[in-house]
Amino acid sequence: xxxxxxxxxxxxxxxxxxxxxxxxxxxxxxxxxxxxxxxxxxxxxxxxxxxxxxxxxxxxxxxxxxxxxxxxxxxxxxxxxxxxxxxxxxxxxxxxxxxxxxxxxxxxxxxxxxxxxxxxxxxxxxxxxxxxxxxxxxxxxxxxxxxxxxxxxxxxxxxxxxxxxxxxxxxxxxxxxxxxxxxxxxxxxxxx
Amino acid sequence: xxxxxxxxxxxxxxxxxxxxxxxxxxxxxxxxxxxxxxxxxxxxxxxxxxxxxxxxxxxxxxxxxxxxxxxxxxxxxxxxxxxxxxxxxxxxxxxxxxxxxxxxxxxxxxxxxxxxxxxxxxxxxxxxxxxxxxxxxxxxxxxxxxxxxxxxxxxxxxxxxxxxxxxxxxxxxxxxxxxxxxxxxxxxxxxxxxxxxxxxxxxxxxxxxxxxxxxxxxxxxxxxxxxxxxxxxxxxxxxxxxxxxxxxxxxxxxxxxxxxxxxxxxxxxxxxxxxxxxxxxxxxxxxxxxxxxxxxxxxxxxxxxxxxxxxxxxxxxxxxxxxxxxxxxxxxxxxxxxxxxxxxxxxxxxxxxxxxxxxxxxxxxxxxxxxxxxxxxxxxxxxxxxxxxxxxxxxxxxxxxxxxxxxxxxxxxxxxxxxxxxxxxxxxxxxxxxxxxxxxxxxxxxxxxxxxxxxxxxxxxxxxxxxxxxxxxxxxxxxxxxxxxxxxxxxxxxxxxxxxxxxxxxxxxxxxxxxxxxxxxxxxxxxxxxxxxxxxxxxxxxx
Numbered sequence: 001x002x003x004x005x006x007x008x009x010x011x012x013x014x015x016x017x018x019x020x021x022x023x024x025x026x027x028x029x030x031x032x033x034x035x036x037x038x039x040x041x042x043x044x045x046x047x048x049x050x051x052x053x054x055x056x057x058x059x060x061x062x063x064x065x066x067x068x069x070x071x072x073x074x075x076x077x078x079x080x081x082x083x084x085x086x087x088x089x090x091x092x093x094x095x096x097x098x099x100x101x102x103x104x105x106x107x108x109x110x111x112x113x114x115x116x117x118x119x120x121x122x123x124x125x126x127x128x129x130x131x132x133x134x135x136x137x138x139x140x141x142x143x144x145x146x147x148x149x150x151x152x153x154x155x156x157x158x159x160x161x162x163x164x165x166x167x168x169x170x171x172x173x174x175x176x177x178x179x180x181x182x183x184x185x186x187x188x189x190x191x192x
Numbered sequence: 193x194x195x196x197x198x199x200x201x202x203x204x205x206x207x208x209x210x211x212x213x214x215x216x217x218x219x220x221x222x223x224x225x226x227x228x229x230x231x232x233x234x235x236x237x238x239x240x241x242x243x244x245x246x247x248x249x250x251x252x253x254x255x256x257x258x259x260x261x262x263x264x265x266x267x268x269x270x271x272x273x274x275x276x277x278x279x280x281x282x283x284x285x286x287x288x289x290x291x292x293x294x295x296x297x298x299x300x301x302x303x304x305x306x307x308x309x310x311x312x313x314x315x316x317x318x319x320x321x322x323x324x325x326x327x328x329x330x331x332x333x334x335x336x337x338x339x340x341x342x343x344x345x346x347x348x349x350x351x352x353x354x355x356x357x358x359x360x361x362x363x364x365x366x367x368x369x370x371x372x373x374x375x376x377x378x379x380x381x382x383x384x385x386x387x388x389x390x391x392x393x394x395x396x397x398x399x400x401x402x403x404x405x406x407x408x409x410x411x412x413x414x415x416x417x418x419x420x421x422x423x424x425x426x427x428x429x430x431x432x433x434x435x436x437x438x439x440x441x442x443x444x445x446x447x448x449x450x451x452x453x454x455x456x457x458x459x460x461x462x463x464x465x466x467x468x469x470x471x472x473x474x475x476x477x478x479x480x481x482x483x484x485x486x487x488x489x490x491x492x493x494x495x496x497x498x499x500x501x502x503x504x505x506x507x508x509x510x511x512x513x514x515x516x517x518x519x520x521x522x523x524x525x526x527x528x529x530x531x532x533x534x535x536x537x538x539x540x541x542x543x544x545x546x547x548x549x550x551x552x553x554x555x556x557x558x559x560x561x562x563x564x565x566x567x568x569x570x571x572x573x574x575x576x577x578x579x580x581x582x583x584x585x586x587x588x589x590x591x592x593x594x595x596x597x598x599x600x601x602x603x604x605x606x607x608x609x610x611x612x613x614x615x616x617x618x619x620x621x622x623x624x625x626x627x628x629x630x631x632x633x634x635x636x637x638x639x640x641x642x643x644x645x646x647x648x649x650x651x652x653x654x655x656x657x658x659x660x661x662x663x664x665x666x667x668x669x670x671x672x673x674x675x676x677x678x679x680x681x682x683x684x685x686x687x688x689x690x691x692x693x694x695x696x697x698x699x700x701x702x703x704x705x706x707x708x709x710x711x712x713x714x715x716x717x718x719x720x721x722x723x724x725x726x727x728x729x730x731x732x733x734x735x
Contacts, residue, residue: 018374032404033411036409127415
C-alpha cells in the first residue's frame with residue numbers, strides 16, 4: 001500500500017493576483033458607470049434648479065444610516081481579509097457573514113428610502129434619481145454575490161494564507177461600492 | 193481545451209455499467225467552438241466576424257453618402273435616416289473596436305508568453321455577448337427599429353443591443369488587461385511589455401473609463417421609457433459624443449502599438465527609447481479620454497482645443513521612432529507593413545482634421561476661421577444645421593485607420609493566426625486599395641467642412657466619400673477572402689522565413705508554431721532580460 005509522504009509538495013499557485021487585478025479593473029468600469037449616472041443627475045438638477053424636488057422630501061436619517069451600515073461592512077470585510085491571511089477561518093467566515101448582513105440591511109434601507117421619498121418615474125427627477133440610486137443598489141447586490149461566491153470558495157479551501165486573493169478581491173469591490181455610495185450620499189442626499 | 197471537453201480522467205468511464213449505450217465522449221467541432229475557452233479560437237472568431245460587420249457597415253455608410261450625393265433621391269427617406277443614424281454605431285461598436293479586441297485576445301497572451309488568456313470563460317462570454325448584441329442590432333435595424341425607427345419594440349431592442357455590445361466589449365478588454373498585468377513572466381516588467389500588448393493595456397484603461405459612461409447614457413434612456421422619436425431626438429444625441437474627438441480616438445490607440453511592433457519585427461532591430469514610445473502611447477491614450485466633452489459647451493473650452501491639437505504629437509513621434517527602427521534594419525517590405533503604415537497615415541490625417549476643428553474655435557468674438565463640424569443626424573448636404581462636416585470626416589478617417597491597421601496586423605501576424613500565414617501578395621494588392629478607399633471615405637466630408645462648397649460641390653464630395661466606403665469595403669472583402677482561402681486550405685503561401693518577422697521578430701509570439709499549439713508554447717521560454725527576449729536568445733546563440 002502506498003504511503004502518503006509526510007510532506008506533500010504544494011500545488012502551483014494560480015497566476016499572481018489575477019483575480020485582484022480583474023476586480024480592480026472591473027471596479028473602475030463600475031465606478032465610471034455610477035459616476036456618470038450621478039453626473040447626469042447633477043446636470044439635470046442644475047438645469048431645473050427652481051423646480052427640483054419641490055414635491056418630495058429626501059430625509060437625512062436614512063442616507064446617513066446607510067452610509068454607516070456600509071462603512072461597518074467595510075470594517076467587517078477587512079476583518080475577514082485579516083483573518084484569512086492568518087488562516088483564522090472561523091473569523092473569516094464571521095467577517096464575511098457580517099458584511100453580508102450589512103449589505104442586506106443596506107438594500108432594505110434603500111428600498112425603505114425609495115418608499116419614503118415617493119418619487120414617481122414620471123416626475124422630472126424620477127429617471128435620473130432611480131438610475132443613480134438603483135445602479136448603486138445593483139452594485140451592492142453584485143458585491144454581496146461576490147462575497148457569497150468567495151465565501152463558498154473559501155469554505156472549499158481555495159483561499160487561505162497562501163492565497164487570500166479571493167477574499168481580498170471581494171473586499172476591494174465592497175470598498176469601491178462604499179466609496180461610490182459616499183459620492184452618491186454627498187451629491188444626491190446631502191447637497192439637495 | 194474546449195470547456196465542453198470531457199476531462200481526461202473521465203474518458204475511461206464512458207461505457208455504462210448497466211450495459212446501455214456508451215455515453216458520448218467526443219465533442220463535435222461546433223461544440224468545440226461554442227464551448228471554447230481557447231483565446232486563439234475566440235480571437236479568430238472576433239477578427240473574422242468584426243471584418244464581416246465592418247464590411248457591411250461600410251456598405252451602409254456608402255448608401256448613406258450616395259443618398260446625400262443624390263440629393264435624397266437614392267433611398268426612401270426613413271430608411272436613409274435610419275442608416276444615417278446607425279451606421280456610425282455599427283462601424284465603431286460592431287466593427288472597429290471588436291477588430292482591435294479580437295487581435296488583442298489572440299495576440300496578447302502570445303506576446304507576454306502566457307499559455308492562456310486571463311479569465312477564458314469571460315473572454316468567451318465577451319465574444320458571444322458581442323455577437324448576440326450585434327445580431328440583435330442588425331435585426332432591429334432591419335425591422336424598422338434602432339435609432340430613427342418607427343417600431344417602438346424594435347427601436348428599444350436596438351438601443352438595448354448597443355448596451356449589450358458595450359458590456360461585452362468591456363468584459364473582453366478586461367481579460368486582455370489582466371493578461372498583460374498578471375500573466376507576464378519574471379523579468380518582463382511593464383516597461384518591457386511588447387508595444388501592442390502595452391497599447392492594449394492603455395486602450396483597456398481608456399475603454400474602461402469611457403464605455404461605461406456610454407453605457408450609463410444608454411441605461412438612463414432605457415429607464416426613461418421613451419417612444420421611438422425620443423430615441424432619435426433624445427437618446428441618440430446623448431450618445432453621439434462617442435463618435436467625436438477626443439473619445440473617437442479610443443479606437444485608434446492600438447494602432448500605435450501595432451505599427452511599432454511591425455516595424456521592430458520586420459527590421460530585426462531594437463526600438464531606441466523604448467519607454468519614450470510607451471510614454472507616447474500613454475499620452476495618446478490620455479488625450480483620447482472623452483466623457484468630459486459630451487456637450488457642445490465642452491467643445492469650446494481651452495482644454496478641448498489643447499487636446500485636439502496636442503494629440504497629433506504622439507502620432508507623429510511614434511511614426512518617426514518606428515520608421516527610424518525600420519531604417520536601421522534590413523528593410524523587408526511586406527503587405528502588413530504597408531497596410532499598417534497606411535493606417536498611421538490615415539490616422540495622422542484624422543488628427544490633423546481634429547486639430548483644425550480645435551483651432552477653428554479660437555478667436556475673440558468669432559472663430560479664428562469658419563469650419564463646419566457636422567453630425568450624423570441627417571447626412572444631407574442641404575441641411576444647414578447638421579450634415580457632412582469635418583467631424584464626420586474625422587470619424588470616417590479614424591474608422592478607416594483602424595480597419596487598415598486591423599487588416600495589416602492580421603497579415604503581419606498571419607502566420608501565427610493561421611497555418612502558414614496569409615498570402616503576402618494579397619496584402620500588397622489590398623494596401624493601395626485600402627489606403628485610397630480610406631482616404632476618400634473621410635476626406636470628402638473634411639473638405640465639405642472646410643471649404644463649405646455650394647450644394648452641387650457638397651453632393652460631389654459626398655459621392656467621393658460613398659465611393660471611398662465601397663473601395664474600403666472591397667479591400668476588407670479581399671482580406672476576408674484571403675482568410676477564408678487559408679482556412680479552407682486553398683492557399684499555403686508563406687512569407688520568406690529568412691527575412692520575415694518569423695526570423696527577425698524579437699517578441700515571444702515568434703517562438704510559437706504556425707499556428708500555435710495548445711498551450712501556445714512547446715519550448716521553454718528564455719528569461720526576459722530586455723524588451724526583446726527572442727533577439728537576446730538569438731544573440732546569445734550567435735556568440
